[in-house]
Amino acid sequence: MGSALLEYWKKGDEDFTIVDPAMEEAPDGVRLFADRDAIADETFDVVILAIKPQLIHCVMPDYAANLAEDGYVLSIAAGASIRTISNATGTERIIRVMPNLPAAIGKGASGLTSADAITVRHKAHALDLMSRTGGVVTVADEDALDRVTAVAGSGPGYVFEFARAYVDAASQLGIRTEDARKLVLQTMAGTIALALDRGDQSLAELRDDVTSKGGTTAAGLKALNGSGAVSRAVEDCLAAAYGRAVQLR
Ligand SMILES: NC(=O)C1=CN([C@@H]2O[C@H](COP(=O)(O)OP(=O)(O)OC[C@H]3O[C@@H](n4cnc5c(N)ncnc54)[C@H](O)[C@@H]3O)[C@@H](O)[C@H]2O)C=CC1
Ligand SMILES: O=C(O)[C@@H]1CCC=N1
Known part of the structure; x- marks a missing residue:
């Protein structure tokens, strides 16, 4: 670093x-x-x-x-x-x-x-x-810096892991691995750039803008976080990273 x-x-x-x-x-x-x-x-x-x-x-x-x-x-x-x-x-x-x-x-x-x-x-x-x-x-x-560590210091690790799983899943769906990486990273980069550009809209609103009723995104989102499993996993992830920072004090 x-x-x-x-x-x-x-x-x-x-x-x-x-x-x-x-x-x-x-x-x-x-x-x-x-x-x-x-x-x-x-x-x-x-x-x-x-x-x-x-x-x-x-x-x-x-x-x-x-x-x-x-x-x-x-x-x-x-x-x-x-x-x-x-x-x-x-x-x-x-x-x-x-x-x-x-x-x-x-x-x-x-x-x-x-x-x-x-x-x-x-x-x-x-x-x-x-x-x-x-x-x-x-x-x-x-203490606030240790919380920043959990959110931003370690953050790229979480994003890489999500991207890795996303690319793997795309490959399993039949997309060639090199195309899967290109599609996933460009989707993530473009989506983040859009969210930064549309600072006046909440992330939930932006998500809803892509989600047609009864459409493909709604089906995917239901499988992804319909049960709240992803929200809970992210909460556990930040709590574990913060807990480790506290141990390192
Ligand atoms: N990797 C990351 O994304 C981030 C790391 N950090 C912090 O940065 C620090 C370094 O972590 P990394 O860069 O990941 O580790 P690293 O292992 O890549 O770098 C540590 C460096 O310290 C050197 N080193 C080891 N013993 C030494 C000694 N006795 N005298 C002088 N240099 C010595 C190593 O040769 C190595 O180049 C850690 O305290 C970590 O918490 C902070 C934010 C992000
Ligand atoms: O994993 C770590 O401990 C270091 C600090 C934040 C990112 N990498």
Whole structure:
């Protein structure tokens, strides 16, 4: 995820340095080191935490001395709380963001929340970084960010899974697999674009616009969610993802 964000972050004026033991190549103009020792006692205005949340305790203390005196830590880690990050980095100046994968093409949907010690300047900078990757909403507290994680951070996974099942079903119906993928993805992309364009109409109204009485869509919708099974599955899905974010705090 860090690499995806960097593609858009590096369009700004900042210089970036990556420390990653496994990364083989960095984008043009970005320094890459495999070992933290390479940056020795250099300091940085922002230390970006883009490792797995489970690694924070063991990795981040090594970087505590690399944060400039008036700098801040920007975390993209799911769940990991400001308290956890503060314990590992030794600073209270922390901003948590939750991006999602479409940030890789500048179409992300991110949430942002900040610790009390964060200044207006820090927050404006983090908002600027995130807005280079798509839309961003500021939320009041960390619990709200964990809910954003369940909805938007993990969201592309749900959409891919729905699309996968939709393509499989189309293939089973006799459509050639390559045509099924094209038809399903274009149907989803076009439908979402229409909903974004028709912001004054509810999603239920838009659904009803396609649904002729006694027609094919009504028959399909009855099988899909007539019993409410899909609504319940989506509720369970978001609750499980939020619950996991809470466990990762
Ligand atoms: N994948 C996604 O869609 C999203 C991920 N996130 C968050 O982004 C973070 C990274 O997740 P992914 O990008 O999915 O995982 P990833 O496994 O693709 O990336 C993690 C990177 O950390 C590096 N790494 C491992 N140990 C390291 C160390 N000791 N020092 C420096 N770098 C080290 C790895 O080599 C790897 O490049 C997580 O905290 C996750 O919660 C947040 C939003 C969306
Ligand atoms: O699955 C995860 O934990 C990460 C955070 C949100 C999306 N991917």
